Amino acid sequence: MPEILVVGSVAFDSVETPFGKAEEVLGGSATYFSTSASFFTGVNLVAVVGEDFPDAHITSLSKKGINIGGLRKVPGKTFRWKGYYGYDLNQAHTLETHLNVFSSFNPEVPEEYKDVPFVFLANIDPELQMKVLEQVRKPRFVACDTMNFWIEGKPEALKELLKKVDLFVINEGEARELSGEASLVKAAKAILGYGPKTLIVKRGEYGALMFSGGSVFSSPAYPLEEVFDPTGAGDTFAGGLMGYLAATGELSEDNIRKAIIFGSVMASFNVEAFSLERLDTLTLPEIKSRYSEFKQLTHFEDI
Amino acid sequence: MPEILVVGSVAFDSVETPFGKAEEVLGGSATYFSTSASFFTGVNLVAVVGEDFPDAHITSLSKKGINIGGLRKVPGKTFRWKGYYGYDLNQAHTLETHLNVFSSFNPEVPEEYKDVPFVFLANIDPELQMKVLEQVRKPRFVACDTMNFWIEGKPEALKELLKKVDLFVINEGEARELSGEASLVKAAKAILGYGPKTLIVKRGEYGALMFSGGSVFSSPAYPLEEVFDPTGAGDTFAGGLMGYLAATGELSEDNIRKAIIFGSVMASFNVEAFSLERLDTLTLPEIKSRYSEFKQLTHFEDI
Numbered sequence: 001m002p003e004i005l006v007v008g009s010v011a012f013d014s015v016e017t018p019f020g021k022a023e024e025v026l027g028g029s030a031t032y033f034s035t036s037a038s039f040f041t042g043v044n045l046v047a048v049v050g051e052d053f054p055d056a057h058i059t060s061l062s063k064k065g066i067n068i069g070g071l072r073k074v075p076g077k078t079f080r081w082k083g084y085y086g087y088d089l090n091q092a093h094t095l096e097t098h099l100n101v102f103s104s105f106n107p108e109v110p111e112e113y114k115d116v117p118f119v120f121l122a123n124i125d126p127e128l129q130m131k132v133l134e135q136v137r138k139p140r141f142v143a144c145d146t147m148n149f150w151i152e153g154k155p156e157a158l159k160e161l162l163k164k165v166d167l168f169v170i171n172e173g174e175a176r177e178l179s180g181e182a183s184l185v186k187a188a189k190a191i192l193g194y195g196p197k198t199l200i201v202k203r204g205e206y207g208a209l210m211f212s213g214g215s216v217f218s219s220p221a222y223p224l225e226e227v228f229d230p231t232g233a234g235d236t237f238a239g240g241l242m243g244y245l246a247a248t249g250e251l252s253e254d255n256i257r258k259a260i261i262f263g264s265v266m267a268s269f270n271v272e273a274f275s276l277e278r279l280d281t282l283t284l285p286e287i288k289s290r291y292s293e294f295k296q297l298t299h300f301e302d303i
Numbered sequence: 304m305p306e307i308l309v310v311g312s313v314a315f316d317s318v319e320t321p322f323g324k325a326e327e328v329l330g331g332s333a334t335y336f337s338t339s340a341s342f343f344t345g346v347n348l349v350a351v352v353g354e355d356f357p358d359a360h361i362t363s364l365s366k367k368g369i370n371i372g373g374l375r376k377v378p379g380k381t382f383r384w385k386g387y388y389g390y391d392l393n394q395a396h397t398l399e400t401h402l403n404v405f406s407s408f409n410p411e412v413p414e415e416y417k418d419v420p421f422v423f424l425a426n427i428d429p430e431l432q433m434k435v436l437e438q439v440r441k442p443r444f445v446a447c448d449t450m451n452f453w454i455e456g457k458p459e460a461l462k463e464l465l466k467k468v469d470l471f472v473i474n475e476g477e478a479r480e481l482s483g484e485a486s487l488v489k490a491a492k493a494i495l496g497y498g499p500k501t502l503i504v505k506r507g508e509y510g511a512l513m514f515s516g517g518s519v520f521s522s523p524a525y526p527l528e529e530v531f532d533p534t535g536a537g538d539t540f541a542g543g544l545m546g547y548l549a550a551t552g553e554l555s556e557d558n559i560r561k562a563i564i565f566g567s568v569m570a571s572f573n574v575e576a577f578s579l580e581r582l583d584t585l586t587l588p589e590i591k592s593r594y595s596e597f598k599q600l601t602h603f604e605d606i
Contacts, residue, residue, distance in 0.1 A: 018485075087485040182321075182390040183527075183528055183529055183530075184508075184526070185526050185527060185528045186528055186529075203509070205487075206506070206509040206510075207509075207521075207523075209526065215599075216526050216600055217600065217601075217602075217603070218510075218523035218526070218600050218601055219603075220510075220521035220523070223487070223488050223512065223519050223521070224486075224488060225486055225488045225489055226486055226489075227486075254603075254604055257602070257603040257604070258603055258604055258606070260603075261603050288606060291606050292605075292606075294603075295603075295605060296518075297519055297520065297521050298520075298521055298601050298603075299520075299560070300520070300522075300557075300560040300561055300563075300564050300597075300598075300601075301557055301560070301561055302595075302598060303561070303591060303594050303595075
């Protein structure tokens, strides 16, 4: 049985970066997450698309070992996002968001997915994230993401959800906004107080910080010559992280640290090209080789 | 014989941060550098102060093992800087700069310092930095810092200087400005092309990156609850780094990596209080203990 359930978006993205542009390419949080996680373990995908979504994309996801039994096709158009990045590639600028069929997305977890041990609630309305949790039975490990839109619009629903998750993955600005603390260390303490056992703060080109109990882990980002397109980096990170955790089944802090490095490795590949282009050609030896490069990148001797 | 020669500023700083304010406290690049380095080795200080500079400060530097034979007191007032930091503590806002006696600073290296093996040229006019290099005899290892003012005002003099230094330490924005490259990896390649064997890019709360040959090292910053006052962090970092290198006398990449961690350790203490307050009470066991915390902060297992 596939080890992971992910609920999120499948979308068409139109993106412009200083290095080029892509029109109506495959994107969405659940797409990036599940493609990334599929390198490590099986994934059950729950999402919605419109009638315009080509069967070729569905076949392509399926071929990666992603179970698409929970991907519903409904009347209407698929979610579309249009945006651009300047030279500060940490900052996406949204030009257009058309939720289309996603606006009435009411995730239904198929019966055969309800006992999946690892659950990832990608960035959607926290009330819907909670509805997903109400449908699954005793998951072993639940992780979720969110965004400033929900932090501002539904902070109470988000805090209710956080009581029920093991791992919360958000970016730096969101951590500060949610907690009202300028200091990231204080922000992390406050957020851990809401419920999650572990918090991972994504910092784009500066890597990630994990806070868990009294422990802090600092992971670097891979120093790339060019970040070609950062779209999907956060979900690709989460996919590598959850994929490795599910594949190994071990939830010790040491294993979560390794999982964070695998997540960082996957994200570093994803940003090398538009859409899923780089992940589509990626191999396991390349992943392992870059993991070793992260080891070399951070190595220093004891005194 | 003390192992390090540092040439830079000794100043009075007036600083306001979100956590408090300090008026006319001891500061300056050479002050922070030499105090930090003095935990590891002897330091020869070359700088200039005015008649208003209290003997108590000079005695205090001397008691740290800093040789103040090159600290000249001349008619006029000591260099003064006034600034503030908002919640983004990576960004200093200058309110007033009074160069005073520093405006005619023409560093003279005393005869007995001319054979010192480790030289640090703190952030001053690159033409003066070059004049210092012309006075020393066959230094084993030369490092320098600079700032946007010189990158914009004297780029050619700076590039001439860079042909003669082993290690160049600057911040992220300066690296981009000097090279004209938005990508930090490309910026580093360009800057290494100007001459230095090693480049260290300081990224404030995000740590530091070292580029040397084909190798990259990522050092985190220590996750502090509060950065009380970042003034002097960069020079304190350089002081710990150069102090450790000079004390061990080993210039391998592995040892430079350790030195970067010691520099990061020293900077993490310095920002905990105004001026040199924290360094003045710091002990070697505290330094070693925080080094071990950096090890724990970055540790992850091999695959």
